[in-house]
Amino acid sequence: xxxxxxxxxxxxxxxxxxxxxxxxxxxxxxxxxxxxxxxxxxxxxxxxxxxxxxxxxxxxxxxxxxxxxxxxxxxxxxxxxxxxxxxxxxxxxxxxxxxxxxxxxxxxxxxxxxxxxxxxxxxxxxxxxxxxxxxxxxxxxxxxxxxxxxxxxxxxxxxxxxxxxxxxxxxxxxxxxxxxxxxxxxxxxxxxxxxxxxxxxxxxxxxxxxxxxxxxxxxxxxxxxxxxxxxxxxxxxxxxxxxxxxxxxxxxxxxxxxxxxxxxxxxxxxxxxxxxxxxxxxxxxxxxxxxxxxxxxxxxxxxxxxxxxxxxxxxxxxxxxxxxxxxxxxxxxxxxxxxxxxxx
Numbered sequence: 001x002x003x004x005x006x007x008x009x010x011x012x013x014x015x016x017x018x019x020x021x022x023x024x025x026x027x028x029x030x031x032x033x034x035x036x037x038x039x040x041x042x043x044x045x046x047x048x049x050x051x052x053x054x055x056x057x058x059x060x061x062x063x064x065x066x067x068x069x070x071x072x073x074x075x076x077x078x079x080x081x082x083x084x085x086x087x088x089x090x091x092x093x094x095x096x097x098x099x100x101x102x103x104x105x106x107x108x109x110x111x112x113x114x115x116x117x118x119x120x121x122x123x124x125x126x127x128x129x130x131x132x133x134x135x136x137x138x139x140x141x142x143x144x145x146x147x148x149x150x151x152x153x154x155x156x157x158x159x160x161x162x163x164x165x166x167x168x169x170x171x172x173x174x175x176x177x178x179x180x181x182x183x184x185x186x187x188x189x190x191x192x193x194x195x196x197x198x199x200x201x202x203x204x205x206x207x208x209x210x211x212x213x214x215x216x217x218x219x220x221x222x223x224x225x226x227x228x229x230x231x232x233x234x235x236x237x238x239x240x241x242x243x244x245x246x247x248x249x250x251x252x253x254x255x256x257x258x259x260x261x262x263x264x265x266x267x268x269x270x271x272x273x274x275x276x277x278x279x280x281x282x283x284x285x286x287x288x289x290x291x292x293x294x295x296x297x298x299x300x301x302x303x304x305x306x307x308x309x310x311x312x313x314x315x316x317x318x319x320x321x322x323x324x325x326x327x328x329x330x331x332x333x334x335x336x337x338x339x340x341x342x343x344x
Contacts, residue, residue, distance in 0.1 A: 012061065012062040013059070013060065013061065013062065014059065014060070014061070014062035014065040014066075015057065015058065015059040015065070016057075016058050016059075016065055016069050017055055017056070017057050017058075018055065018056045018057075018058065018069060018072050018073070018076075019054065019055050020054045020055070020056070020076065021054075022054060023053070023054045025054070025076070025079060025080070026051075026054050026056075028079040028085070029072070029075045029076050029078075029079040029085060030051075030056075030075070030085075031085065034051070035087065036075060036085055036087075036090055037049055037051070039087050039090045039091070040068060040071060040072070040090070043071075043090075043094050044060075044064050044067065044068050046060050046061055046064045047059065047060035047061070047064050047065055047068050048060055049068075056072065058072070067097060070097060071090075071093055071094060071097055074093050074097070074104065074105050074106040075090070075093065075106075077104075077106035077110070078093075078106050078109060078110065081106075081110040083109060083110060088311075089109065089124075092105070092109070092124055092125060092311075093105045093106075093109070095125075095308060096108065096125070096126055099126070105126075108123055108124075108125070108126055108128075108129045109122065109123070109124060110122065111123055111129060111132070113132065113154070113157045113158060113161055114157045114160055114161050114209060116160075116208075116209050116210065121153075121154075121157040121209065123150075123154065124150070124309075124311045125305075125308065125309045125311070127145075127149075127303070127304070127305050127306065127308075127309045128149070128150050128154060128305065128309055128311075130303060131143050131150075131151070131154060131303040131305065132154055132158065134301040134303045135154075135155065135158045135267070135269060136158075137301070138299050138300065138301040139262070139266075139267055139268065139299045139300070140259070140262070140267075140268045140269075140270070140299065140300045140301070141155075141267075141268070141269050141270070141300075141301045141302075141303060142247075142269075142270045142271075142272075142287075142290065142291070142300075142301070142302045142303065143155060143269060143270070143271040143272075143303050143305065144271075144272060144273070144274060144287065144291075144302065144303070144304055144305065145273060145304060145305025145306060145309060146273050146275060146276075146305070146306070146307055146310065146320040146324075147273060147276070147310075147320065148310040148311060148320070149305035149306070149309040149310055149311070150305075150309070150311055151271035151272075151273075151305060152201070152202075152205065152243070152245050152271045153205055153208075155243050155269040155271055156173075156202070156205045156206065156209060156243065157209060158241070158269070159171045159173075159241040159243060159269075160206075160209045160210060162241045162267070163223070163241065167241075168239055168240055168241045168265070168266070168267070169223070169239040169240065170222060170223050170224065170225065170239070170240045170241075171223070171224045171225070171240065171241050171242075171243075172225045172227075172237060172240050172241070172242045172243070173199075173202045173206075173224075173225065173226045173227075173242075173243050173245065174226075174227055174228065174229050174231070174232055174242070174243070174244055174245070174258075175199060175202065175228065175229060175244070175245045175246050176228070176229040176230075176246060176247075176249045176250050176254065177228045177229070177230070199226050199227075199228070201245070202226050202243075202245060203215075203226060206224070206226075229244065229250065229254060229258060232257065232258055232261050233257055235261055236261060236263045237261045237262065237263045237266055238263035238264050238265055238266060239263070239264070239265040239266060240263070240265075240266045240267075241266070241267050241269075242261070242262075242266060242267070242268045242269070243268075243269045243270075243271065244258055244268070244269070244270045244271070245271050245272070246271075246272055247270045247271060247272035247286065247287045248272035248273055248274050248276060248277045248278075248285050248287045248288070249272075249277065249278050249279055249285070250285070250286040250287060251279065251283060251284070251285075251286050252284060252286045252289055252290075253286070254286055255270075255286030255287065255290055256286070258270075259290075270287070270290075272287045274287055274288050275323070275324070275327065307320040307321045307324065
């Protein structure tokens, strides 16, 4: 370790060497064309990386070297678990390391929920892991956050897992049939045909997680039910894993109606994005006020996800953040104008 002066401070220089188990393990960790190294170099431009055989040398300012070595060690764990280390996975690791979370990022990204059709479904961020853990620990869980944060997808995976492990006898998936700018009446077909597009995302997720040929049989037997929220009224749902999706489009009365369907041996997950309410006029969203109503009730958990948990294209996170900043600025301007008018 060496020291070099920079202005009035002193920068400690360091060099560490990471030895991989084999050349194959190194390729699994860093990519055949050193794809991972390019992402790491971009994230930590102050360090120098040098590959020789199955060794990686990291040199530069000591704090940056420590962070880089920790990142590479997390990547090595992922590779041992047969997790493909993509640039997106690396960015998630870097974000978690910068947030200095107590849990090891590799442990978060290797927690398997469901393995099906040659792929594994698992949390991809710390908040997603906390959300999945909340579903395990509580009877009623609210997953609230923007599009692309895995709220519904992870809940569906937990539902399929619970059914496969015989923890429940059926899965019930429901959504409010509220228009997002379009009109139901203009769609062709019967009422069921008109409602079907609202439920299509739930069907799509099911097809990702189960044998598509088994789904019609399970639906015919009532083991899996996909229905509009209105169909829940008057029922008591026992021994079921129940998911209410797009809950921001429920009224307070509908939210209460849904929550009181809970029966013995059941679990409920409610998902939604309070920034995308499609209810008409000044109708209050049931999801916006339920936190205040149920706060402090045992066995009810609220899990918040943010733009940093978006696992779609990188631009989705940027778009969510930009809209949030714009909406906050718009509300601030509106409040300033109202205050000015009151003074007049």
